[in-house]
Amino acid sequence: MLRPFPLGGMAFPSFFVQRCLTGQPLRLSPLQARRNLPFLPLMTIVDHWSVSLRSSSTNFADVAEPGRDDDISCFGTSVLTETLEKKSLLDLDCDNFAMATEGENLPFSVVSPGSMEIVGRVPSMGQKETLEAIERSADSLSSWRSTTGSYRSNLISSWSTLVKENASDISKIMTLECGKPIRESLGEVLYGASYLDFYAAEAIRPSSSGGGQLIPTPFADSVDGKTARGKVIVMKEAIGVTAMITPWNFPFGMIARKVGPALAAGCTAIVKPSELTPLTAIAIRKLALQAGIPKDVFQLITANKSATSCVGEELCRNPVVKKMSFTGSTAVGKLLMKNCSDSVKRVSLELGGNAAFIVFDDADVEVAVAAAMSSKYRNAGQTCVCADRFIIHKSIEISFLERMKKEVERLVVGDGMLEETTMGPMITPEAVSNVAEKVQEAIIEGAELILGGRKLENIGPNFYAPTIIRNVRESSRIWSEETFGPVACVRTFEDEDEAIAMANDTTSGLAVYFCSKNIQRIFRVSERLENGIVGINDGIISSAHCPFGGIKESGLGREGSSEGMTEYVETKYIFMNI
Structure with a gap:
């Protein structure tokens, strides 16, 4: 420029x-x-x-x-x-x-x-541009909120259609700016479109799009004390101007599952995408405008790293904004939550995880390895729900590791634009260094390196070899903290109580996985695990039809399903003495 x-x-x-x-x-x-x-x-x-x-x-x-x-x-x-x-x-x-x-x-x-x-x-925007976006969003709220659910549904559905028609180009943009293999990017485009389809359908459901219910009145006539008096109506209304801060690792998926329900409910939306991946967001918004969604109803604020803090603070503290939805690190989520408290703003937070992956002695080892691979190395291990801590029954550890090692060795690490690539780069050199340091610390503390454990500098500064380490200490940082990299850490257990205790020994509570063929154990363990999402005999757990979210320090609220829609509506109770 x-x-x-x-x-x-x-x-x-x-x-x-x-x-x-x-x-x-x-x-x-x-x-x-x-x-x-x-x-x-x-x-x-x-x-x-x-x-x-x-x-x-x-x-x-x-x-x-x-x-x-x-x-x-x-x-x-x-x-x-x-x-x-x-x-x-x-x-x-x-x-x-x-x-x-x-x-x-x-x-x-x-x-x-x-x-x-x-x-x-x-363009990098700041507080001035953020204030202007909030004003435009507020000005357009009344007209958008007063539209019918069918009208909003048609626009969101048209948006989804355009996304799918342009899936090839969007996936290329995504791969070039975040690195994930092109097949994963294409999968994310279709995944995001599925949320738009789901919430296009939700927009016309009376319970979701401003509808309500007429309930029997609990009030009795003051004279005889038994005759019903008046009418009670419970209504659902769009919460108002909403703000979303989305991460780099799913640059479209996270926008779709936030903006989709917001627009369907009748809210206006302001999205601040990661400074690392703004191009996907720009392309996605352009398609939304082409579908007929008004430009002030869905706005985008791009900002560089230094300007991000003032943009985020304005979105959190400004009383015109009624809802903040954030996906990202726990530390940043806590800060945003504090800033939102000044205006008692509704908050949805999908924060960090440190997912355990338990394999019981009655599990099908091949099924367990397939589930582990789909969870661990997707997007080079840079997802909030990927398995970090592998807790394997002592009797099958060797069998599990042998099979998993073979599968990891088959991964093709390289340029995400190449069809043969199955694992791309990490997002920045700093991310690579963070993982490398934790792996070396664990090895110094006594962990055994099974595979990988090195930077792939011959490919580029952001590449790290898919890694497996065993006998990791519980006190090691790579075990106790979210890894966010292609490293599987392995420990063993002898009984069910021990496995559950190890899995729950974390401040995070987003996703957890376990493998078993015993139906009684499946129900028993599922109830005892302290997580918002439990995956059993599978490593892919997210769907537009299911409520996604965590407990403990992994966040508040849910995205996806009809519960994701309730995050963007207020309940109003009306009593009429008629």
């Missing part, structure tokens, strides 16, 4: 001076720039970006060039856009993006964790 600069002292082309003085946007392809701007070295140009020379903030909608969807993209660089069938997904015509030109809010780069190439540059 070109930034404002002095005109004096150099010879500028006449078209350049005219547009600069009149405040008109200057639109140049990289080739045109090189031919016409001899002062190119003094400035920063990104391939396929439109250029504005206004000294004040520039709205992206003003800079967009009509009819040039295929060769000018604001948000994506050529590294990304050349892979897309529909380049317009990242065009400049997304409404309500304000480009800052100075200070901390300069556009920031989106770097692919696999190749370390810049795949996009995105």
Whole structure:
């Protein structure tokens, strides 16, 4: 993006001076720039970006060039856009993006964790833009909330259809900015669309979309004390302006399962995506607008790392915002919860996990290994529900480890854009270093390395080998803390009580898994485990039809199912003496 600069002292082309003085946007392809701007070295140009020379903030909608969807993209660089069938997904015509030109809010780069190439540059917004977004959201609330459930359902359904039609491009954007294998990205796109489909259907259910119930009155006539008096109505109403802060590891899935129910209920939504993965959110919102969802009903705030705190604080403390939904770390969730307390704001939190994976002696070992693989190494172990702590019955530990080692050795680590890749990079070099340090600590403390345990620097700085370590101490950080990496830590147990105690020995309570063929044990253990989600003989547990969420320090509230809809409505009780 070109930034404002002095005109004096150099010879500028006449078209350049005219547009600069009149405040008109200057639109140049990289080739045109090189031919016409001899002062190119003094400035920063990104391939396929439109250029504005206004000294004040520039709205992206003003800079967009009509009819040039295929060769000018604001948000994506050529590294990304050349892979897309529909380049317009990242065009400049997304409404309500304000480009800052100075200070901390300069556009920031989106770097692919696999190749370390810049795949996009995105505007960084601050408190001012956040306040404006909140005002627009509040202004549009009344008209959106007064629409019928059927109307909202049709728009959300159309949005889902567009997402599925553009699934290939969205998955490429996702893989390039977060690194997960292209097949996983495609799976996430369809997973997110399933939430939109589900909440499109929920929007027309009377109990969800502003409907209510007429209940028998409990009041008696004051004269005879037995004749019913009056009418009682219980109504469900949209809670109002809602804010969502979403993570980088599921850049569409988390947006879909927050925005879907919010819009279905009649709320307006403001989403702040991770600064690491804003491009997927931009593309998804563009499709929402194409589906007919009003631009002020679903807004997006992108911010770099330094600006994120002021954006988050404004969303939490502003009394106009009635609901905050956050998916991310426990530490940040606690801070947001404190900030929301000033306005007694409703909060939904899906926070960290440290999932145990128990394999009892009566389990089918092959089934257990398949479940373990699907849970542990998906997205390079960077999910809140992936199994971290493997608690294996002593009698089958060797058999389990032998089979699991063979499966892990079959993983193909590499560029997520390649079809053969089954595990991509971690998100940042810092994430890799954190995992590597914990593995080395565990080994020094006496753990045995079965497989992996090293950085794959020959591939890139964000790659770490899929790892298995056994005999890990309970006091080791890699056991007691959420790993968020491709490391399976193994300990053994001898009886059921011991296994349950080990699994529950954590402040987290999101997901837990166990494998058994004994139906009595399945019910007994499920009831004793302190988790919001229990997976039995399987490692894939999330669905739009099921309530997702944790207990203890893993969060508050539920996403998915009809319970996810109740997070966005208020209950109003009306008594009528008629």
